[in-house]
Amino acid sequence: MNDLLLRAARMEPIERAPVWFMRQAGRYLPEYRAIRAQHSFLDMVRTPELAAEVTIQPVDLMDVDAAIIFSDILVVPEAMGMNLVFEEGEGPRFPDPIRLYTQIKSLTDKDITSKLSYVTDAIKLTKEKLKGRVPLIGFSGAPWTLFAYMVEGQGSKDFRYAKQMLYTRKEDAHLLLRKISDAVAQYLIAQIEAGADVVQIFDTWAGVLTPEDFIEFSLGYLIEIVQLVKQHTKRKAPIILFCKGANHSLSEIAMSGCDVIGLDWTIDISEVKALLGDSVALQGNLDPSILYTTPEVIEEKVRAIAKRMGGPQGHIFNLGHGITPDVDPENARAFVRAAKNAYGRAEQA
């Protein structure tokens, strides 16, 4: 097996930095769109054969060093009892957002893993089909990010309702975050038991909180999840924490016990390296918009990150956020190629 990702996550010596990218199984790929044209998004998520197929597409087509299971962070709130709606051409939506104590109480953190067995089945099937070519990454949304979606009902500019709950009904907020955290921990453990080699937790909305509130309402729960998952899985799978926009708290994130910190592009990776030393591996940090340029510019920007990082040990190349649907697959391929060659001459054909 190409185990570069696992060795990088464990800070072991590696001959080059591994590369994968967020949302790599997605709409920028014509081969993905061909399948998506025949199935709804949620059907694809819920059908292990389809999920496995699109999960493996970027391994075949992009030559990335890892697969990430095709799914969505909002399957967890759905498993907790929320009605999740994906309308064509729109983002996902919860028509009945969580605003009241009785709604929080009615959510369940029981039987999460059996309700999400379609994900663990997809992981098992993907592992079979991958035949050890590359590691498989499982994932979940972070409690704060899921909380924000569940309370708002959808994406938001100012997270008015979510913040209202944090600041005016703190006990309710913590009760909801606690329930979500329990569900997330069970879900990640089940993914690892099903065969996920690594798991990533996405805290997409970490950056809308003050540093103090990030610690209280986000990181506190992430630390508990990391500890629980490590204990219950005998530390088998490295954990990646990606708290987008929370660069104010990198030292605190590093002390969570996670193995890898995902970085967006608004920080110089050399400063993070200087701050955190060899305590954690770093993943990122190319601006995804660079993929709208040319292979030459992509290579230049990738090399600049490698130069700042200093060496491949403890580095996993990735974008600073998900790839966008309009990117030319040739440019995504150029990113992978550049990342593989960034720390010196090519190690593979």
Added chain:
Amino acid sequence: MNDLLLRAARMEPIERAPVWFMRQAGRYLPEYRAIRAQHSFLDMVRTPELAAEVTIQPVDLMDVDAAIIFSDILVVPEAMGMNLVFEEGEGPRFPDPIRLYTQIKSLTDKDITSKLSYVTDAIKLTKEKLKGRVPLIGFSGAPWTLFAYMVEGQGSKDFRYAKQMLYTRKEDAHLLLRKISDAVAQYLIAQIEAGADVVQIFDTWAGVLTPEDFIEFSLGYLIEIVQLVKQHTKRKAPIILFCKGANHSLSEIAMSGCDVIGLDWTIDISEVKALLGDSVALQGNLDPSILYTTPEVIEEKVRAIAKRMGGPQGHIFNLGHGITPDVDPENARAFVRAAKNAYGRAEQA
């Protein structure tokens, strides 16, 4: 005159921190909406009597320590030759975004101040009507933020076209940024000559750039503008730089020669104070979403900022971004009251 804002900006002793807030003349006020119901947004911007009237509303209604001239950052690209459209219920838009070299060449940085005389007239009229009650703040968009709007044609999630120009046609990008900067400098000088006591430069989109690109494509031009404005106005008016999301570069921003740095809410103000000492005053840094809570929570959060800041000297209370239209004016008033009392007992009724 209540000159607290001017003394705070100059790091002079003050008995309490002054307070104003971004977009304080705006839609959250029923008195603003009453005027807006009878005039288009652009008519209000272009008619000095109307602009002066809504500029003064929050001084009367909210008891803030400064007025900020009612206008829009996009008047500068319009004065440079772009067609600006505000459609009801939508954001502002440039139907012909700048993508080609010939379009950049056709933009002008000549006669900006005569084309924007409606703004300087509004400033003169407002100064007359204010009769010295509080200082008047003039403002402009920063070159990078204006560039982003001009190239995208509107707001954007990923700033694809703006970044494409930065990274694949760097000379064109710098040519455009240079023209915008010349226009912005002239505009700010004219505002100060017309009577603006302070000016603020809004770099709303600073945070979408990497730290390195922020220095090259944003801060470099801001430094030139600060120097030019200071020279041409005999250092009369303090300058506030608000580079939203650029907390990675606060030391560099402080060295620009600006008097005040505007802070969003994603950084602990005590850390900024420790980093920058007494070299610049600090403005901010309350999360605007706090205004969706209650007067009690608002007071608690305002006091927490004051505690971190340590004392009123060099502090101007403000939100970390503009006030949102759905805020209850009572809560905005609670913010002003809390800010005035934050550093000890009330200094006024």
